[in-house]
Amino acid sequence: MNIVRLASIRKYYRSSAAQALDGVDFELESGEIHAVVGENGAGKSTLARILCGFERPDSGAVYVKGAPTSFSSHRDAERVGIGFVPQYSMLATGLTAAENVAIGHEPRCFGPFTDRRRASYEFSLLADRYGFTVDPDAIVASLSSAERREVEILRALARGGSVLVLDEPTSILGEKEAASLFTLVRRLRDSGAGIVYISHRAGEIVNLADRVTVLRSGVVERSFAAADVDECELAGLIVSGTACVDPNARRAGVALGEPVLTIRGVSLGGRGSGSLHRVDLTVRSGEIVSVVALGGNGLESLEDIAAGVVGPDEGDVLVKGRPLAKWPRRELRSRVMAYLPTDRENRGLSPKASVAMNAVAGRLFDxxxxxxxxxSSPLTDAGRMLGEFGVANWKGRRVDTLSGGNRQRVVASRELSGDAELVVAANPAQGLDRGSRSRLLSRLAAMRDSGSAVLLLSSDPDDAAELADRSFALYRGRLTPIERTGSFDAAFSEALTGAKP
Amino acid sequence: MSIATRCRFRFDTIHDAGGTKTAMKLSAALASAAALAALAAAFLSSEPASALRAFFLAPFRTRTAFLSTLELAAPLAVCALGVIVTFRAGHYSLGGEGQAYAGAFAAALAAPILYESLGPASAPLAILVGALAGAIVSAPSAIGKRLAGADVLLTSILVSQGVIFAVDWAIGGPFRDQSSNLVAMRAIPRGALLPRLAPPSTLTAASIVALAACLIAAFYFERTRSGTAHDLYGRNQRFAELQGFDVARLSWAPIVAAGVLHGAAGAMMALGARGTAIRGMSGGIGWSAIGAALVAGSRPQALPFAALLFAWLDSGSRQAAILSDLPPDAGQAIKAIVILAVSARPAIAALRRRR
Incomplete structure (x- = not known):
């Protein structure tokens, strides 16, 4: 039985002059995981936002359980059981996890007052029911990305129920959290809920989804059973003309140079399980070193240390033999270090500024x-850089009018367009479709081959497997080298889960 | 240079295409102000026809009236420029009024002394003294922000209020011209005032200075590396820091620059039509400047139009109060509603996007 049906949905954005959806039909049955896939900017997020009441379609109809429905806000969608987990966190960071879940539906005591204890209790019940472990009384600002994603999902579950819309839910999750999420999603499906699952990741869609709808330029290109395709075929459908990346296609014969980044005996405390303990790591010119970690094991701390966002409590961080803190920031960023941060919205972009300003920001004073x-020079440079990563139709536009994947391409365009001697890339492929991901990884490999030192920090072991010359797992703030003998995946699994720390 | 090359110079910009929105904002402000003025005349006056004529036509009826309205707009534009400088750095300074008042006081104090030694060349120096006074008033906010990350909104308004009280006391007390019925300082010698450009109107060289300041600021924000870094810092400070911009300087310099502009605006008032510092003379200029900055979409090139709109509202309501029985505060009320209408545009746009 159709639990949700969208018929001939059209949506045009005047601000970006883009036809985001052009006559899209979509059906979701109860007890089904329906994946929506497509390139960046294909219209997936717009479809999700219309289904969840955040936006209204220009034309077309939304049917819930067979009845035509019109949402004037997301709250209307919640009332008929549609919950939404956004791609980017929409949590109030100053409130606790439980308060975020209760917000707008707070349990009351003595009339207008919020019953915080009850909110916390209800949160615990919900978290326990779905196997989540996040502390209800933890302030959201102190939570890791993975824990914040858990809170987002619990918030959607607390209000929705019969339909859950997940927009790129694993983009910031590690392997373990992603596996827990898949178990949860399957459990919800088995209990009769309908799940709309938006993702670029062909592997997880093939393993998880029952049905797949491919969107391209706002039009449904194909809809089929997930069992009818394998991962490579699906990747080709998501981005036409993309072949599967061969993990064995590795470079050969590039000589290693001098150490460019040296992290020596570095400790960083005060971050719980994300603290670092006497970390030693050297990245030389002409190599890619990857560090893989599940959420909450110190990857964010290591990113902060390597990028110079914070200094270590003890130990040294050297760039080309000079303490990182002693480098003039402008010189470091414009001539030596490229940095692709995990938190692209706050660190990697100025979303309210133009795309071109974001593209040339790193070389402004050149x-x-x-x-x-x-x-004309900055504009020409911006066009060249953005063109390399396939960002089109950017003139005069602000970054916040772009889709999530295109925003990541803007960051990559700026950071990877020069000849940086050191690249610190933290989850660089997040939110990218398969084609963009492979273009970005190829660019990192090319920079390595031309003598750059690349530190790849990732929650996704696939990035490391495809690209790295040396790999480490980070577990509870300690680094473990991963040997490329036997099963690479098994070695990672053991090191990342602490089975063999 | 070919026409094509010249056009490239004019139009190639890495900034977003917000100019159209600013033009729409200005048009909306003008339309809502006109509609509100008509409504006020119709409902608040027993002589609607006279009130309407006075409001809409009196400020433009004669060359003298029009040029005097321009003169009113000049210090407002400079003050609003100070607001834009802070807003575009992400600092929300509300201390413009105290800084302008201090500038007016300092200029009125310094002008007679400077005139005695320098003669007619003293006016620019008196404006510099006013600018310096504005900078000094803004300094605690700038220092607080730089050293302790203090909230500029709070510190600026607290310091400004204190300065307003102190200057009120000084003008009404030790520096009062006892020979005048007005609570004001001694009149500045005529030769020390800004030169009048078109007597008998009050138009002075301040209007040219204001226009030049707006154009220079527009160039700074749109066409210089420092202005672009300033803008990017205002939109995302963490991003600017990670790009290697001088965020330490950007955390305080725009606040002081705004103080300089506010102080200079106050000095222009004292050295212009007023001819001295009068108690309460800065009344409302801080809020009007914020309103003009909002109406101009924080774009300096649009400021002369926004300032002129606000000057017309001031002048029109004053004329209507004299020539009819329209309440003198009608202009202030209309300004407040125009500011609200313009500020509400993002919310209206969001609603329209949903549809």
Whole structure:
């Protein structure tokens, strides 16, 4: 039985002059996981936002349990049981996890007052029911990305129930959290809920989904049973013309150079299980070193240390033999270090500024006064950089009008367009479709081959398996080297879960 | 240079295409102000026809009236420029009024002394003294922000209020011209005032200075590397820091720069039509400047139009109060509603996007 049906949905965004959806039909049955896939900007998130009442379609109809329905807000969608887990966190960071879940539906005591104890209790019941372990009284700002995602899911479950819309839910989760999420999603499906699952990751869709709908340029290209395709076929459908990446296609014969990044005996405390304990790591020119960790094991701390966002409590961080803190920041960023942060919205982009400003921000002071005033040089450079990563239709637009994947492409365009001697790339492929991901990984490999030192920090062991020359697992703040003998996946699993720390 | 090359110079920009929105904002502000003025005249006056004529036509009826309205707009535009400088750095300073008042006081104090030694060349120096006074008033907020991350919104308004009380006391007390019925300082010698450009109107060189300041600021934000870094810092401080911009300087310099502009605006008032510092003379200029900055979409190139709109509302309501029985505060009320209408545009746009 159709639990939700969208018929001939059209949506045009005047601000970006884009036809996001053009006559899309979509059906979701109860007890079904229906994956929606497509390239960045294909219209997946718009479809989700219309289904959840965040946006209204220009034309077309939404049917819930066979009845035509019109949502004037997300609350209307929640009332008919549709919950939403957004791609980017929409939590109030100053409130606790339990308060975030209760927000707008707070249990009351003595009239207008919020009953916080009851909110916390109800949160615990819900978390326990679905096997989540996040502390109800933890302030959201102190939670890791993975824990925040858990809170988002619990918030959707607390309000929705019969339909859950997950927009790129694993983009910031590690392997363990992703596996827990899949178990949860299957359990929800088995209990009769309908799940709309938006993702770029062909592997997880093939393993998880019952049905797949492929969107391209706002139109449904194909809809089929997930069992009818394998991972490679699905990847080709998501981004036409993309072949599966061969993990064995590795470079050969590039000589290692001098150490570019040296992390020596570094400890960083005060971050719970995300603290670092006497970490030693050297990245030389001409190699890619990957560090893989599940959420909450110190990957964010290591990113902060390597990028110079915070200094270590003890130990040294050297870039080309000079303490990182002693480098003039402008010189470091414009000539030496490229940095792709995990938190692209706050660290990697200025979303309210234009795409072009974001693209040339790193080299702003490389232009002469006259060049910059004339305007054409920075604009030409922005066009070249953005073109390399396939960002089109960007002139005069602000970053916050782009889709999530295109935003990541803007970050990659800026950071990987030069000849940085050191690249710190933290979850660089997050939110990218398969084609963009493979273009980005190829670019990192090319930079390595031309002598750059690349530190790849990732929650996804696949990135390390495809690209890295040396790999480490980070578990509870301690690094363990992964040997490339036997099963690479098994070695990672053991090191990441602490089975063989 | 070919026409095509010249066009590239004019239009190639890495900024977003917000100019159209600013033009729409200005048009909306003008339309809502006109509609509100008509409504006020119709419902608040027993002589609607006279009130309407006075409101809409009196400020423009004669060359003198029009040029005097321009003169009113000049210090407001400079003050609003200070607001834009802070807003575009992500600092929300509400201390403009105290800084302008201090600038007016300092200029009125310094102008006679400077005139005695320098003669007619003293006016620019008196404006510099006013600017310095504005900078000094803004300094505690800038220092607080730089050293302790203090909230500029709170510190600026607290310091400003204190300065307003102190200057009120000084003008009404030790520096009062006892020979005048007005609570004001001694009149500045005529030769020390800003030169009048078109007597008998009150138009002075301040209007040219204000226009030049707006154009220079527009160039700074749109066409210089420092202005772009300033803008990016205002939109996302963490991003600016990670790009290697000088965030330490950007955390305080725009606040002081705004103080300089506010102080200079106050000095222009004292050295312009007023001819001295009068108690309460800065009344409302801080809020009007914020309103003009909002109406101009924080774009300096649009400021002369926004300031002129607000000057017309001031002048029109004053004329209507004199020539009819429209309440003198009608202009202030209309300004407040126009500011609300313009500020509400993002919310309206969000609603329209949903549909």
């Amino acid at each position: 232009y002469s006064f006259a060049e910059f005033a004339a305007g």
